[in-house]
Amino acid sequence: MVQEEIRKGPWTEHEDVQLVFYVNLFGDRRWDFIAKVSGLKRTGKSCRLRWVNYLHPGLKRGKMTPHEERLVVELHSKWGNRWSKIARKLPGRTDNEIKNYWRTYMRKEAQEKKRPMPPSPSYSNCSSSISSASPSLAADSKPIMETGERNFYDNVGLDIYAVNKNKSTETHDCDGAAEGYSMDEIWNDIDCSPEENIKPLFGGFSEEILASPIWDYCPDSLWMMDQEDSNMIFPRSDPFHSLFVQGSTHFTG
DNA sequence: AAAAGGTTCAACCGCATCCAA
DNA sequence: CTTGGATGCGGTTGAACCTTT
Structure with missing residues (x-):
């Protein structure tokens, strides 16, 4: 082979x-299927990682809040x-992100232990206090997006997620989401994104997508799923459902 | 302004677990 | 019950970026 x-x-970005x-x-x-069908020369694993850690539209970006930091610890x-x-x-944070945060946090802790504590009164006591060791206190000057502009990851991701909201909440681990903070903010953002924002994504890339090996991979069968399966992926109530149906008829001609 | 050192974070790897055949 | 493929998880790495000198 x-x-x-x-x-x-x-x-x-492409x-x-x-x-x-x-x-x-x-x-x-x-x-694995997505990796093959998309024409991306990536492993399924790599695709999953990219999605989970970066592209998933429910992800928060930027620094951990003090509340989150406390929670992590x-x-x-x-x-x-x-x-x-x-x-x-x-909600909105990935294991990778938390892992990275923890490493940073631990390193700082270690450094602080090494260095003899200055008897400064401004240095609020207890070493177990998250806030005293919290990196966020030192580093909040850094903007979430350096340029301040919303790039693809902020735009398209969220918008598509908006569209998949129903589907993904189903699969979401409820015990986490039930904590009931900040995810609300995310949904808020999502709900505010106008539906039209979805369109440029497909408009801009339809040619590449049409050129993808998916059409070789599943010549006829792919769109056979649309009625039943698409209802699973995009429930009828879901705005993406119509897009999907449109798309499938467009692609299949 | 440039070099050195430090920090962050995306991505890879290997192992574990799950699940269908 | 066994096996093999897919997926998930945690550890680690290295490039890019930032800060300090």
């Missing part, structure tokens, strides 16, 4: 767009390095 070359390293498109077509489960003391479990309690 001729092993197709696998791309590694940073994702390009790859991202393609991945988002196919995830919205097929859902975020069948990664609290939960870590309870569960140890169970990052994904901890992440489920922090």
